[in-house]
Amino acid sequence: EAVKQVVEKEERGKNIIMYGVPEEGDQLLDACVAGVLEKAGQKPRILECCRLGMRRDGSVRPVKIALSSSSTVMEVLRNARMLRDAEDCRRIFICPDRTVEQRKAQK
Numbered sequence: 759e760a761v762k763q764v765v766e767k768e769e770r771g772k773n774i775i776m777y778g779v780p781e782e783g784d785q786l787l788d789a790c791v792a793g794v795l796e797k798a799g800q801k802p803r804i805l806e807c808c809r810l811g812m813r814r815d816g817s818v819r820p821v822k823i824a825l826s827s828s829s830t831v832m833e834v835l836r837n838a839r840m841l842r843d844a845e846d847c848r849r850i851f852i853c854p855d856r857t858v859e860q861r862k863a864q865k
Contacts, residue, residue: 763857766857767857770854770855771828771831771854771855772805772824772825772826772828772830772831773823773825773831774825774831774834774835774852774855775810775821775822775853775854775855776791776794776820776850776851776853777818777820777821777850778818778849778851779791779818779820779850781809781813787821788807791804791821791823795834797840797844797847798834798838798840798841798847799837799840800833800834802826802830802833802834803826803830804823804824804825805825806823806824807821807822807823807824808821808822809821809822831854834852835853835854838852
């Protein structure tokens with residue numbers, strides 16, 4: 759159990775969660791995420807990105823983004839505040855990917 763938690767924490771260390779990215783059916787999610795990260799002053803290598811949860815009318819699902827390394831994640835998180843300066847990205851927030859226990863402890 760302890761080993762499983764360590765492995766999960768290690769894997770989540772390479773992920774970020776992005777909230778507020780509009781759901782536009784015709785636009786590619788990868789390109790949209792890359793554009794947002796570029797406005798934050800970053801051009802990381804995105805390994806994978808996908809929406810989390812079920813689609814519901816009137817709500818925007820968060821996006822899970824897998825990056826190449828945990829140091830890249832730290833740099834993106836450090837520069838995430840630059841999104842406040844970009845007019846079209848003010849409502850987009852970037853957070854680290856946390857386990858359920860970590861999210862409960864954060865509250």
